[in-house]
Amino acid sequence: MTQEYKGTALVTGASSGIGAIYAHRLAKQGYDLIIVARNGERLKALASRLTDETGRTVETVAADLGDKADLARIEGMLKEDRSITLLVNNAGVGGTAPLLAADVDKMQEMIELNVTALMRLTYxxxxxxxxxxxxxxINIASIVAIAPELLNGVYGGTKAFVLAFSQSLKHELAEKNIRIQAVLPGATATEFWDIAGTPVEHLPNEIVMSAENMVDASLAGLEQGEFATIPSLEDAGQLAAYEQARQALMPNLSRTAPAKRYKIA
Structure with missing residues (x-):
């Protein structure tokens, strides 16, 4: 059955893993696609498969979002293409090395891709x-956004930015009919781990989700109206309690007088 046309979805980091699966699922839902990644040959192969399977129009754009000129090209597409109705900010890179073992220039590159590119594409x-x-x-964050001690601290910091930025956008755009979803996956079976320096085979099987299940859960969460989706979190009440605690803090975060425990006699 042909799905109703829903506009065009632009998906970054789409040549493999999570991004490629988003592209597949969204095409099946009725979206035409603009798929963006560094590996142009992989993109072309994916586009051919998706068009054959779904009949949707798929445009490929080989671009490195860590490169200012390439990033500006994708920004221009988002500004000018009126058919685009959905943006999946998936492109990113991770790391597992602690500060003393990490290359600071690689950390800067991580910030440029995970934070700057995502922010500029959203703007x-x-x-x-x-x-x-x-x-x-749809902004792809990570569970390290709320548990940064699990992996490299800069990676956790970039994903905390994605979550905070998404939370702010949700508030700012609440009356503008714009949906914002932050997806916080746990360990997912993709090339991410090889690039980050810890092969996924070294992780306990019980904590690793397939990329297919992760994307399907995230899209189900979007359909259900969730802002934050943690695909592996069984008890949604835990996330609700986390948010309630955050909201309870807010009226007490800025006051004239220091808290009594900080007063010097």
């Missing part, structure tokens, strides 16, 4: 979404 997309009356942004 490029949102004005058009507002003008056209709606849109959706």
């Amino acid at each position: 490029a997309a949102v004005p058009g979404f507002v003008t056209r009356g709606g849109g959706t942004i």
